[in-house]
Amino acid sequence: MTLVVEGLDVAYGRAQVLFGVDLQAPGGELTCVMGRNGVGKSTLLKAIMGVLPARAGTITFEGAEIGHLKTHERVRLGLGYVPQGHETFPQLTVAENLQVTLEAAPGGDRAALDEALDLFPALRGLLKRRAGFLSGGQQQQLAMARALVTRPRMLLLDEPTEGIQPSIIVEIEEAIARLHSEAGLAILLVEQYLDTALRLADRFVVLDAGEVVRAGPRAGLQDESLHALLSV
Amino acid sequence: MAVLNQLFIGASMGAVLLLIALGLTFTFGQMGVINMAHGEFLLVGAYTAYLLQNVVLALPVAFAVAGALGLVLERLLIRRFYGRPLDTLLLTFGVSLILQQLARDIFGAPNVGVTAPAWLTGGIGGFPYSRIFILVLALACVAAISLYLTRMKQGRRMRAVMQNRQLAAVSGVATERVDQLTFLIGSGLAGVAGVALTLIGPVGPSLGTYYIVDAFLIVVAGGLGQLRGAVIAAFVLGVLNSFVEFWTDASLAKVVVFAVIVAFLQLRPQGLFVLRSRALT
Numbered sequence: 001m002t003l004v005v006e007g008l009d010v011a012y013g014r015a016q017v018l019f020g021v022d023l024q025a026p027g028g029e030l031t032c033v034m035g036r037n038g039v040g041k042s043t044l045l046k047a048i049m050g051v052l053p054a055r056a057g058t059i060t061f062e063g064a065e066i067g068h069l070k071t072h073e074r075v076r077l078g079l080g081y082v083p084q085g086h087e088t089f090p091q092l093t094v095a096e097n098l099q100v101t102l103e104a105a106p107g108g109d110r111a112a113l114d115e116a117l118d119l120f121p122a123l124r125g126l127l128k129r130r131a132g133f134l135s136g137g138q139q140q141q142l143a144m145a146r147a148l149v150t151r152p153r154m155l156l157l158d159e160p161t162e163g164i165q166p167s168i169i170v171e172i173e174e175a176i177a178r179l180h181s182e183a184g185l186a187i188l189l190v191e192q193y194l195d196t197a198l199r200l201a202d203r204f205v206v207l208d209a210g211e212v213v214r215a216g217p218r219a220g221l222q223d224e225s226l227h228a229l230l231s232v
Numbered sequence: 233m234a235v236l237n238q239l240f241i242g243a244s245m246g247a248v249l250l251l252i253a254l255g256l257t258f259t260f261g262q263m264g265v266i267n268m269a270h271g272e273f274l275l276v277g278a279y280t281a282y283l284l285q286n287v288v289l290a291l292p293v294a295f296a297v298a299g300a301l302g303l304v305l306e307r308l309l310i311r312r313f314y315g316r317p318l319d320t321l322l323l324t325f326g327v328s329l330i331l332q333q334l335a336r337d338i339f340g341a342p343n344v345g346v347t348a349p350a351w352l353t354g355g356i357g358g359f360p361y362s363r364i365f366i367l368v369l370a371l372a373c374v375a376a377i378s379l380y381l382t383r384m385k386q387g388r389r390m391r392a393v394m395q396n397r398q399l400a401a402v403s404g405v406a407t408e409r410v411d412q413l414t415f416l417i418g419s420g421l422a423g424v425a426g427v428a429l430t431l432i433g434p435v436g437p438s439l440g441t442y443y444i445v446d447a448f449l450i451v452v453a454g455g456l457g458q459l460r461g462a463v464i465a466a467f468v469l470g471v472l473n474s475f476v477e478f479w480t481d482a483s484l485a486k487v488v489v490f491a492v493i494v495a496f497l498q499l500r501p502q503g504l505f506v507l508r509s510r511a512l513t
Contacts, residue, residue: 075404089395104404
Protein backbone atom coordinates (compact mmCIF):
# COMPACT_ATOMS: atom_id res chain seq x y z
CA MET A 1 0.00 0.00 0.00
CA THR A 2 1.38 3.37 -0.95
CA LEU A 3 -0.98 5.43 1.15
CA VAL A 4 -3.05 4.28 4.11
CA VAL A 5 -5.36 6.57 6.04
CA GLU A 6 -6.96 5.23 9.19
CA GLY A 7 -9.59 6.74 11.44
CA LEU A 8 -8.98 10.28 10.20
CA ASP A 9 -10.91 13.06 11.98
CA VAL A 10 -10.54 16.62 10.69
CA ALA A 11 -12.30 19.75 11.91
CA TYR A 12 -12.36 23.43 11.10
CA GLY A 13 -12.54 24.87 14.59
CA ARG A 14 -15.61 23.27 16.17
CA ALA A 15 -17.12 22.10 12.90
CA GLN A 16 -15.97 18.55 12.28
CA VAL A 17 -15.77 17.65 8.59
CA LEU A 18 -14.25 14.17 8.47
CA PHE A 19 -15.31 11.35 10.78
CA GLY A 20 -13.01 8.34 11.04
CA VAL A 21 -12.10 8.17 7.36
CA ASP A 22 -10.28 5.02 6.23
CA LEU A 23 -8.65 4.90 2.81
CA GLN A 24 -6.17 2.67 1.07
CA ALA A 25 -4.45 3.69 -2.13
CA PRO A 26 -2.26 0.93 -3.58
CA GLY A 27 0.91 1.67 -5.53
CA GLY A 28 0.48 2.13 -9.26
CA GLU A 29 -3.29 2.41 -9.05
CA LEU A 30 -5.64 5.30 -9.56
CA THR A 31 -7.99 5.70 -6.62
CA CYS A 32 -10.93 7.98 -7.12
CA VAL A 33 -12.43 9.88 -4.18
CA MET A 34 -16.04 10.68 -4.97
CA GLY A 35 -19.00 12.41 -3.41
CA ARG A 36 -21.16 15.49 -3.61
CA ASN A 37 -20.03 19.03 -2.88
CA GLY A 38 -19.13 19.63 0.73
CA VAL A 39 -18.78 16.00 1.84
CA GLY A 40 -15.11 16.49 2.72
CA LYS A 41 -13.19 15.35 -0.37
CA SER A 42 -10.87 18.36 -0.54
CA THR A 43 -10.53 18.35 3.23
CA LEU A 44 -9.29 14.76 3.02
CA LEU A 45 -6.54 15.69 0.55
CA LYS A 46 -5.57 18.76 2.58
CA ALA A 47 -5.25 16.63 5.71
CA ILE A 48 -3.11 14.08 3.86
CA MET A 49 -0.81 16.92 2.79
CA GLY A 50 -0.74 18.49 6.26
CA VAL A 51 -2.33 21.71 5.02
CA LEU A 52 -5.04 21.04 7.60
CA PRO A 53 -4.23 19.37 10.91
CA ALA A 54 -5.82 16.02 11.67
CA ARG A 55 -7.58 15.78 14.99
CA ALA A 56 -7.26 12.01 15.17
CA GLY A 57 -6.13 9.10 13.03
CA THR A 58 -3.00 8.06 11.19
CA ILE A 59 -1.65 8.72 7.71
CA THR A 60 0.95 6.28 6.45
CA PHE A 61 2.90 6.84 3.25
CA GLU A 62 5.06 3.97 1.97
CA GLY A 63 5.08 2.42 5.41
CA ALA A 64 6.07 5.55 7.34
CA GLU A 65 3.71 7.51 9.54
CA ILE A 66 3.65 11.07 8.19
CA GLY A 67 0.89 12.62 10.30
CA HIS A 68 3.33 14.69 12.35
CA LEU A 69 5.35 16.02 9.41
CA LYS A 70 5.11 19.51 8.00
CA THR A 71 3.63 19.98 4.54
CA HIS A 72 6.94 20.58 2.76
CA GLU A 73 8.41 17.49 4.41
CA ARG A 74 5.56 15.38 3.04
CA VAL A 75 6.27 16.78 -0.42
CA ARG A 76 9.91 15.83 -0.05
CA LEU A 77 8.92 12.28 0.87
CA GLY A 78 7.24 11.92 -2.52
CA LEU A 79 3.70 13.25 -2.29
CA GLY A 80 2.67 15.62 -5.06
CA TYR A 81 -0.48 17.69 -4.63
CA VAL A 82 -2.48 19.80 -7.05
CA PRO A 83 -5.04 21.82 -5.09
CA GLN A 84 -8.48 22.67 -6.40
CA GLY A 85 -8.92 25.77 -8.54
CA HIS A 86 -5.80 25.73 -10.77
CA GLU A 87 -3.64 27.61 -8.29
CA THR A 88 -0.36 29.23 -9.35
CA PHE A 89 2.01 31.92 -8.19
CA PRO A 90 0.31 34.57 -10.33
CA GLN A 91 3.12 37.13 -10.56
CA LEU A 92 5.84 34.61 -11.29
CA THR A 93 6.41 33.47 -14.85
CA VAL A 94 5.52 29.94 -15.84
CA ALA A 95 9.23 29.07 -15.80
CA GLU A 96 9.64 30.58 -12.32
CA ASN A 97 6.58 28.72 -11.04
CA LEU A 98 8.24 25.46 -12.04
CA GLN A 99 11.68 26.56 -10.89
CA VAL A 100 10.55 27.39 -7.34
CA THR A 101 9.23 23.88 -6.99
CA LEU A 102 12.24 22.32 -8.68
CA GLU A 103 14.63 24.11 -6.32
CA ALA A 104 12.67 23.00 -3.28
CA ALA A 105 12.54 19.34 -4.21
CA PRO A 106 15.26 16.76 -3.57
CA GLY A 107 14.35 14.68 -6.65
CA GLY A 108 13.99 17.65 -8.94
CA ASP A 109 16.36 18.11 -11.85
CA ARG A 110 16.28 19.42 -15.40
CA ALA A 111 15.11 16.04 -16.65
CA ALA A 112 12.08 16.15 -14.35
CA LEU A 113 11.26 19.56 -15.76
CA ASP A 114 11.52 18.29 -19.31
CA GLU A 115 9.31 15.30 -18.58
CA ALA A 116 6.66 17.53 -17.02
CA LEU A 117 6.77 19.82 -20.06
CA ASP A 118 6.58 16.84 -22.42
CA LEU A 119 3.32 15.91 -20.77
CA PHE A 120 1.97 19.45 -21.27
CA PRO A 121 3.76 20.70 -24.40
CA ALA A 122 1.53 23.77 -24.59
CA LEU A 123 3.42 25.18 -21.60
CA ARG A 124 6.70 25.33 -23.50
CA GLY A 125 5.53 28.32 -25.50
CA LEU A 126 4.33 30.09 -22.35
CA LEU A 127 7.43 29.83 -20.17
CA LYS A 128 8.07 33.57 -20.06
CA ARG A 129 4.44 34.55 -19.44
CA ARG A 130 3.19 35.44 -16.00
CA ALA A 131 1.08 32.60 -14.62
CA GLY A 132 -1.72 34.96 -13.64
CA PHE A 133 -2.30 35.81 -17.30
CA LEU A 134 -2.84 32.23 -18.42
CA SER A 135 -6.29 30.80 -19.08
CA GLY A 136 -7.81 28.53 -16.45
CA GLY A 137 -6.94 25.45 -18.45
CA GLN A 138 -3.34 26.55 -18.98
CA GLN A 139 -3.06 27.34 -15.27
CA GLN A 140 -4.31 23.86 -14.44
CA GLN A 141 -1.70 22.33 -16.75
CA LEU A 142 0.94 24.45 -15.05
CA ALA A 143 -0.36 23.38 -11.65
CA MET A 144 0.00 19.72 -12.60
CA ALA A 145 3.43 20.24 -14.17
CA ARG A 146 4.49 22.03 -10.99
CA ALA A 147 3.53 19.05 -8.87
CA LEU A 148 5.32 16.67 -11.26
CA VAL A 149 8.74 18.33 -11.25
CA THR A 150 9.26 17.09 -7.68
CA ARG A 151 9.05 13.54 -9.12
CA PRO A 152 6.33 12.42 -6.73
CA ARG A 153 5.63 8.75 -6.20
CA MET A 154 2.03 9.56 -5.51
CA LEU A 155 -0.02 12.38 -7.00
CA LEU A 156 -3.04 13.91 -5.28
CA LEU A 157 -5.35 15.72 -7.68
CA ASP A 158 -8.30 17.78 -6.45
CA GLU A 159 -10.95 18.07 -9.20
CA PRO A 160 -8.41 18.82 -11.93
CA THR A 161 -11.02 19.39 -14.64
CA GLU A 162 -13.45 21.53 -12.71
CA GLY A 163 -14.20 24.84 -14.41
CA ILE A 164 -11.85 24.13 -17.32
CA GLN A 165 -12.73 24.60 -20.98
CA PRO A 166 -13.73 21.26 -22.62
CA SER A 167 -10.83 21.16 -25.10
CA ILE A 168 -8.30 21.22 -22.28
CA ILE A 169 -10.29 18.79 -20.12
CA VAL A 170 -9.51 16.15 -22.73
CA GLU A 171 -5.79 16.98 -22.59
CA ILE A 172 -5.75 16.87 -18.82
CA GLU A 173 -7.58 13.55 -18.68
CA GLU A 174 -5.15 12.13 -21.22
CA ALA A 175 -2.24 13.36 -19.14
CA ILE A 176 -3.67 11.70 -16.03
CA ALA A 177 -4.19 8.46 -17.93
CA ARG A 178 -0.61 8.60 -19.24
CA LEU A 179 0.86 9.27 -15.82
CA HIS A 180 -1.09 6.34 -14.49
CA SER A 181 -0.54 3.78 -17.23
CA GLU A 182 2.89 4.74 -18.61
CA ALA A 183 4.67 6.15 -15.58
CA GLY A 184 2.86 3.83 -13.18
CA LEU A 185 2.28 6.66 -10.75
CA ALA A 186 -0.08 6.09 -7.84
CA ILE A 187 -2.84 8.68 -8.08
CA LEU A 188 -5.51 9.83 -5.67
CA LEU A 189 -8.07 11.72 -7.71
CA VAL A 190 -10.95 13.72 -6.28
CA GLU A 191 -13.73 13.70 -8.84
CA GLN A 192 -17.42 14.58 -8.81
CA TYR A 193 -18.40 12.99 -12.08
CA LEU A 194 -19.08 9.32 -12.45
CA ASP A 195 -18.25 9.14 -16.17
CA THR A 196 -14.76 10.55 -15.57
CA ALA A 197 -14.23 8.11 -12.74
CA LEU A 198 -15.39 5.24 -14.95
CA ARG A 199 -12.82 6.20 -17.57
CA LEU A 200 -9.88 6.55 -15.21
CA ALA A 201 -10.29 4.78 -11.88
CA ASP A 202 -8.99 1.40 -10.71
CA ARG A 203 -10.66 1.77 -7.33
CA PHE A 204 -12.98 4.21 -5.68
CA VAL A 205 -14.04 5.61 -2.33
CA VAL A 206 -17.31 7.47 -1.86
CA LEU A 207 -17.65 10.00 0.92
CA ASP A 208 -20.92 11.24 2.31
CA ALA A 209 -21.18 13.75 5.16
CA GLY A 210 -17.56 13.19 6.11
CA GLU A 211 -17.68 9.40 6.26
CA VAL A 212 -16.68 6.67 3.84
CA VAL A 213 -19.91 5.06 2.66
CA ARG A 214 -18.56 2.93 -0.21
CA ALA A 215 -15.19 1.69 -1.29
CA GLY A 216 -13.95 -0.97 -3.63
CA PRO A 217 -12.60 -1.86 -7.05
CA ARG A 218 -13.74 -0.15 -10.22
CA ALA A 219 -16.49 -2.67 -10.95
CA GLY A 220 -18.48 -1.35 -8.02
CA LEU A 221 -18.88 1.96 -9.80
CA GLN A 222 -21.56 0.41 -12.02
CA ASP A 223 -23.82 -0.06 -8.99
CA GLU A 224 -27.08 1.82 -9.44
CA SER A 225 -27.32 2.78 -5.78
CA LEU A 226 -24.18 4.84 -6.20
CA HIS A 227 -26.05 7.44 -8.22
CA ALA A 228 -28.03 8.54 -5.21
CA LEU A 229 -24.79 9.28 -3.38
CA LEU A 230 -23.36 11.35 -6.21
CA SER A 231 -26.25 13.28 -7.70
CA VAL A 232 -27.00 16.65 -6.21
CA MET B 233 17.89 76.73 -7.01
CA ALA B 234 15.70 76.59 -3.92
CA VAL B 235 13.35 74.27 -5.74
CA LEU B 236 16.19 71.98 -6.75
CA ASN B 237 17.47 72.04 -3.21
CA GLN B 238 14.11 71.08 -1.70
CA LEU B 239 13.74 68.38 -4.30
CA PHE B 240 17.11 66.99 -3.28
CA ILE B 241 16.39 67.14 0.44
CA GLY B 242 13.04 65.49 -0.16
CA ALA B 243 14.59 62.76 -2.27
CA SER B 244 17.19 61.95 0.37
CA MET B 245 14.48 61.85 3.05
CA GLY B 246 12.50 59.59 0.74
CA ALA B 247 15.58 57.38 0.44
CA VAL B 248 15.76 56.90 4.22
CA LEU B 249 12.01 56.23 4.41
CA LEU B 250 12.41 53.73 1.58
CA LEU B 251 15.09 51.82 3.47
CA ILE B 252 12.76 51.63 6.47
CA ALA B 253 9.72 50.70 4.39
CA LEU B 254 11.50 47.98 2.37
CA GLY B 255 11.63 45.63 5.34
CA LEU B 256 8.09 46.41 6.40
CA THR B 257 6.60 45.86 3.00
CA PHE B 258 7.88 42.29 3.00
CA THR B 259 7.07 41.36 6.59
CA PHE B 260 3.64 42.95 6.29
CA GLY B 261 3.05 41.72 2.75
CA GLN B 262 4.33 38.20 3.23
CA MET B 263 3.42 37.39 6.79
CA GLY B 264 0.67 39.83 7.65
CA VAL B 265 2.68 41.03 10.63
CA ILE B 266 2.22 44.67 11.62
CA ASN B 267 5.61 45.18 13.19
CA MET B 268 5.54 48.32 15.31
CA ALA B 269 8.98 47.41 16.65
CA HIS B 270 10.43 47.90 13.18
CA GLY B 271 11.32 51.48 14.13
CA GLU B 272 13.47 50.18 16.94
CA PHE B 273 15.62 48.24 14.48
CA LEU B 274 16.36 51.69 13.15
CA LEU B 275 17.47 52.58 16.63
CA VAL B 276 19.69 49.52 16.77
CA GLY B 277 21.39 50.61 13.57
CA ALA B 278 21.80 54.21 14.73
CA TYR B 279 23.32 53.24 18.09
CA THR B 280 25.57 50.75 16.35
CA ALA B 281 26.93 53.65 14.29
CA TYR B 282 27.26 55.71 17.49
CA LEU B 283 29.26 52.99 19.22
CA LEU B 284 31.51 52.38 16.24
CA GLN B 285 31.75 56.09 15.24
CA ASN B 286 32.39 54.83 11.72
CA VAL B 287 29.54 55.02 9.25
CA VAL B 288 30.97 52.70 6.61
CA LEU B 289 31.91 49.97 9.08
CA ALA B 290 28.55 50.44 10.80
CA LEU B 291 26.56 49.56 7.68
CA PRO B 292 27.30 45.81 7.60
CA VAL B 293 27.49 45.57 11.39
CA ALA B 294 24.12 47.31 11.82
CA PHE B 295 22.59 45.03 9.19
CA ALA B 296 23.85 41.99 11.08
CA VAL B 297 22.87 43.21 14.55
CA ALA B 298 19.41 44.49 13.59
CA GLY B 299 18.83 41.42 11.42
CA ALA B 300 19.76 39.08 14.26
CA LEU B 301 17.49 40.94 16.64
CA GLY B 302 14.66 40.72 14.12
CA LEU B 303 15.19 37.00 13.78
CA VAL B 304 15.13 36.54 17.56
CA LEU B 305 11.91 38.56 17.78
CA GLU B 306 10.35 36.43 15.04
CA ARG B 307 11.40 33.12 16.60
CA LEU B 308 10.53 34.05 20.18
CA LEU B 309 7.30 35.97 19.76
CA ILE B 310 5.93 36.91 16.37
CA ARG B 311 5.66 33.39 14.93
CA ARG B 312 3.17 32.53 17.64
CA PHE B 313 0.90 35.25 16.29
CA TYR B 314 0.83 34.47 12.56
CA GLY B 315 -2.57 35.01 11.01
CA ARG B 316 -3.56 37.52 13.70
CA PRO B 317 -2.42 40.91 12.36
CA LEU B 318 -4.06 42.99 15.09
CA ASP B 319 -2.47 40.92 17.82
CA THR B 320 0.93 41.35 16.20
CA LEU B 321 0.35 45.10 16.32
CA LEU B 322 -0.21 45.03 20.09
CA LEU B 323 2.61 42.60 20.68
CA THR B 324 5.19 44.52 18.68
CA PHE B 325 4.03 47.83 20.13
CA GLY B 326 4.91 46.42 23.54
CA VAL B 327 8.25 45.20 22.25
CA SER B 328 8.86 48.66 20.80
CA LEU B 329 8.30 50.31 24.19
CA ILE B 330 10.60 47.84 25.90
CA LEU B 331 13.37 48.38 23.36
CA GLN B 332 13.06 52.16 23.63
CA GLN B 333 13.37 52.00 27.40
CA LEU B 334 16.30 49.65 27.03
CA ALA B 335 18.01 52.20 24.77
CA ARG B 336 17.29 54.91 27.35
CA ASP B 337 18.82 52.78 30.11
CA ILE B 338 21.92 51.93 28.13
CA PHE B 339 22.63 55.15 26.23
CA GLY B 340 20.72 57.74 28.30
CA ALA B 341 17.77 59.88 27.31
CA PRO B 342 19.71 62.74 25.65
CA ASN B 343 20.49 62.55 21.95
CA VAL B 344 23.87 61.34 20.83
CA GLY B 345 25.67 62.01 17.58
CA VAL B 346 27.93 60.27 15.14
CA THR B 347 30.87 62.13 13.69
CA ALA B 348 30.57 62.01 9.94
CA PRO B 349 33.79 60.98 8.20
CA ALA B 350 35.78 63.79 6.60
CA TRP B 351 34.96 62.67 3.06
CA LEU B 352 31.23 63.07 3.76
CA THR B 353 31.47 66.64 5.06
CA GLY B 354 30.92 69.44 2.59
CA GLY B 355 29.14 69.11 -0.70
CA ILE B 356 28.86 70.28 -4.25
CA GLY B 357 26.64 73.15 -5.29
CA GLY B 358 24.61 73.12 -2.10
CA PHE B 359 24.09 69.35 -2.17
CA PRO B 360 25.70 67.85 0.94
CA TYR B 361 27.79 64.73 0.32
CA SER B 362 26.10 63.02 3.25
CA ARG B 363 22.70 63.19 1.55
CA ILE B 364 24.16 62.09 -1.78
CA PHE B 365 25.62 59.14 0.11
CA ILE B 366 22.19 58.28 1.56
CA LEU B 367 20.57 58.41 -1.87
CA VAL B 368 23.21 56.15 -3.35
CA LEU B 369 22.93 53.79 -0.39
CA ALA B 370 19.15 53.49 -0.75
CA LEU B 371 19.36 52.92 -4.49
CA ALA B 372 22.05 50.29 -3.96
CA CYS B 373 19.84 48.52 -1.41
CA VAL B 374 16.85 48.57 -3.77
CA ALA B 375 18.99 47.19 -6.57
CA ALA B 376 20.33 44.47 -4.30
CA ILE B 377 16.85 43.48 -3.10
CA SER B 378 15.53 43.52 -6.62
CA LEU B 379 18.32 41.21 -7.78
CA TYR B 380 17.77 38.99 -4.76
CA LEU B 381 14.07 38.66 -5.52
CA THR B 382 14.44 37.94 -9.23
CA ARG B 383 17.77 36.16 -9.61
CA MET B 384 18.35 34.12 -6.46
CA LYS B 385 16.50 31.03 -5.44
CA GLN B 386 15.84 32.32 -1.92
CA GLY B 387 14.32 35.46 -3.41
CA ARG B 388 12.14 33.46 -5.77
CA ARG B 389 10.92 31.46 -2.79
CA MET B 390 10.17 34.66 -0.95
CA ARG B 391 7.99 35.90 -3.81
CA ALA B 392 6.29 32.52 -4.05
CA VAL B 393 5.42 32.52 -0.35
CA MET B 394 4.19 36.10 -0.60
CA GLN B 395 1.91 35.27 -3.51
CA ASN B 396 0.50 31.99 -2.30
CA ARG B 397 1.77 30.63 0.99
CA GLN B 398 -0.17 27.39 0.89
CA LEU B 399 0.85 26.58 -2.66
CA ALA B 400 4.48 27.26 -1.74
CA ALA B 401 4.22 24.78 1.12
CA VAL B 402 2.69 22.07 -1.08
CA SER B 403 5.44 22.77 -3.63
CA GLY B 404 7.97 21.69 -1.03
CA VAL B 405 9.07 25.15 0.12
CA ALA B 406 9.89 25.31 3.84
CA THR B 407 7.79 28.42 4.42
CA GLU B 408 8.97 28.93 8.01
CA ARG B 409 12.55 29.21 6.81
CA VAL B 410 11.51 31.76 4.22
CA ASP B 411 9.71 33.76 6.91
CA GLN B 412 12.81 33.78 9.10
CA LEU B 413 15.02 34.96 6.28
CA THR B 414 12.52 37.64 5.29
CA PHE B 415 12.42 38.94 8.82
CA LEU B 416 16.18 38.94 9.06
CA ILE B 417 16.61 40.88 5.83
CA GLY B 418 13.79 43.31 6.59
CA SER B 419 15.11 44.11 10.06
CA GLY B 420 18.67 44.33 8.76
CA LEU B 421 17.63 46.94 6.20
CA ALA B 422 16.06 49.00 8.98
CA GLY B 423 19.41 48.80 10.76
CA VAL B 424 21.09 50.17 7.63
CA ALA B 425 18.52 52.97 7.52
CA GLY B 426 19.35 53.77 11.15
CA VAL B 427 23.00 54.23 10.21
CA ALA B 428 21.96 56.55 7.37
CA LEU B 429 19.86 58.63 9.78
CA THR B 430 22.92 59.43 11.89
CA LEU B 431 24.22 61.39 8.89
CA ILE B 432 21.14 63.61 8.94
CA GLY B 433 20.76 64.34 12.61
CA PRO B 434 21.25 63.26 16.22
CA VAL B 435 20.03 59.93 17.58
CA GLY B 436 17.69 59.50 20.55
CA PRO B 437 15.72 56.62 22.09
CA SER B 438 12.46 57.68 20.43
CA LEU B 439 13.95 57.92 16.91
CA GLY B 440 11.92 54.94 15.72
CA THR B 441 8.55 56.42 16.56
CA TYR B 442 9.18 59.39 14.25
CA TYR B 443 9.56 57.18 11.24
CA ILE B 444 7.39 54.11 11.81
CA VAL B 445 4.11 55.81 10.82
CA ASP B 446 5.59 57.28 7.63
CA ALA B 447 7.06 53.90 6.77
CA PHE B 448 3.70 52.16 7.17
CA LEU B 449 2.04 54.83 5.04
CA ILE B 450 4.55 54.12 2.29
CA VAL B 451 3.93 50.38 2.53
CA VAL B 452 0.16 50.79 2.32
CA ALA B 453 0.25 53.47 -0.40
CA GLY B 454 2.73 51.48 -2.48
CA GLY B 455 0.81 48.23 -2.23
CA LEU B 456 1.73 45.35 0.08
CA GLY B 457 4.93 43.52 -0.80
CA GLN B 458 5.52 45.68 -3.87
CA LEU B 459 9.07 46.89 -4.36
CA ARG B 460 8.13 49.31 -7.15
CA GLY B 461 5.25 50.71 -5.14
CA ALA B 462 7.42 51.28 -2.09
CA VAL B 463 10.07 53.09 -4.15
CA ILE B 464 7.57 55.44 -5.76
CA ALA B 465 5.59 56.08 -2.58
CA ALA B 466 8.74 56.76 -0.54
CA PHE B 467 10.10 59.36 -2.92
CA VAL B 468 6.73 61.04 -3.46
CA LEU B 469 6.20 61.24 0.29
CA GLY B 470 9.71 62.54 0.92
CA VAL B 471 9.58 65.20 -1.79
CA LEU B 472 6.03 66.28 -0.99
CA ASN B 473 6.93 66.64 2.67
CA SER B 474 10.04 68.61 1.84
CA PHE B 475 8.22 71.13 -0.39
CA VAL B 476 5.25 71.71 1.92
CA GLU B 477 7.65 72.11 4.81
CA PHE B 478 9.60 74.68 2.79
CA TRP B 479 6.48 76.71 1.99
CA THR B 480 4.81 76.40 5.39
CA ASP B 481 6.26 74.59 8.39
CA ALA B 482 7.03 71.07 9.61
CA SER B 483 3.76 70.31 11.37
CA LEU B 484 1.59 71.59 8.55
CA ALA B 485 3.68 69.53 6.15
CA LYS B 486 2.77 66.39 8.09
CA VAL B 487 -0.91 67.33 7.98
CA VAL B 488 -0.82 67.90 4.25
CA VAL B 489 1.09 64.67 3.54
CA PHE B 490 -1.28 62.61 5.67
CA ALA B 491 -4.28 64.24 4.02
CA VAL B 492 -2.91 63.44 0.58
CA ILE B 493 -2.33 59.81 1.53
CA VAL B 494 -5.78 59.46 3.09
CA ALA B 495 -7.30 60.89 -0.07
CA PHE B 496 -5.20 58.57 -2.25
CA LEU B 497 -6.22 55.52 -0.24
CA GLN B 498 -9.86 56.53 -0.54
CA LEU B 499 -9.47 56.39 -4.30
CA ARG B 500 -7.22 53.36 -4.35
CA PRO B 501 -7.41 51.36 -1.12
CA GLN B 502 -5.21 48.60 -2.50
CA GLY B 503 -2.28 50.96 -3.06
CA LEU B 504 -0.30 51.72 -6.21
CA PHE B 505 0.34 48.11 -7.15
CA VAL B 506 -1.57 45.02 -6.18
CA LEU B 507 -0.44 41.58 -5.26
CA ARG B 508 -3.15 38.98 -5.24
CA SER B 509 -2.19 37.33 -2.00
CA ARG B 510 -3.68 34.57 0.05
CA ALA B 511 -1.30 35.19 2.88
CA LEU B 512 -3.59 37.79 4.37
CA THR B 513 -6.95 36.25 3.69
